[in-house]
Amino acid sequence: MTTSQTKLPTDTWVVATWDEFIQTVEDPAYRKAKGYYYKGQMRIETMSVGPDHAKDNTIIAVAVPLFAAIKSIRLNGLENCSYRKTGIRECQPDISYYIGERAQLAPTGTAIANLDLIPPPDIAIEISDSTLADDKGEKRLLYEEVKVGEYWIADVQKPEIIAFEIIPTGGSRRISQSQILPGLEMALLEETLRRSRQMPHSQVVAWLLTQFQS
Structure with a gap:
């Protein structure tokens, strides 16, 4: 199942492999999101900017x-x-x-x-x-x-x-x-x-x- 088909928790740290992180940040659904990866966890920030x-x-x-x-x-x-x-x-x-x-x-x-x-x-x-x-x-x-x-x-x-x-x-x-x-x-x-x-x-x-x- 692709990332875009899976409801992914955003704006929080989520346990993930490096490959899962790369798959997520390369998913068009998260093209405008910010990506962080640290010690086996990823954080995808999608919050709008005020x-x-x-x-x-x-x-x-x-x-x-x-x-x-x-x-x-x-x-x-x-x-x-x-x-x-x-x-x-x-x-x-x-x-x-x-x-x-x-x-x-x-x-x-x-x-x-x-x-x-x-x-x-x-x-x-x-x-x-x-x-x-x-x-x-x-x-x-x-x-x-x-x-x-x-x-x-x-x-x-x-x-x-x-x-x-x-x-x-x-x-x-x-x-x-x-x-x-x-x-x-x-x-x-x-x-x-x-x-x-x-x-x-x-x-x-x-x-x-x-x-x-x-």
């Missing part, structure tokens, strides 16, 4: 490159890029960045980014509306094993940025300032999110420009 989620995604995707441009830091960003370690794990952060000398290592092409061939991104970001508990829990453990440099969660409800530095020897620790983009404070990004709910994005970006230049 305006606040979309706004937070947009303004963060503008703010981080703007900071890098002002500070003359090389950066390449990707939105909704899937990263795959074949047979082991897969993740699809809302936004991810390759920074500094590693900017040139960002994946290109139309295929899923193969972590057997390329390094993981420096920063992975999840925009979290109804998935906060999982983003802080299982996905944080997943990104620790992917070995990104930092993992940020944008809590749409508050709004708040919950940022972690991934420790190379294992685990992660909470940070209030990016260690990869020195000088970028999470508090400033939180204020950016708040302003984006009340002001046009063009005005928020103009305000950010003055903050980054000061």
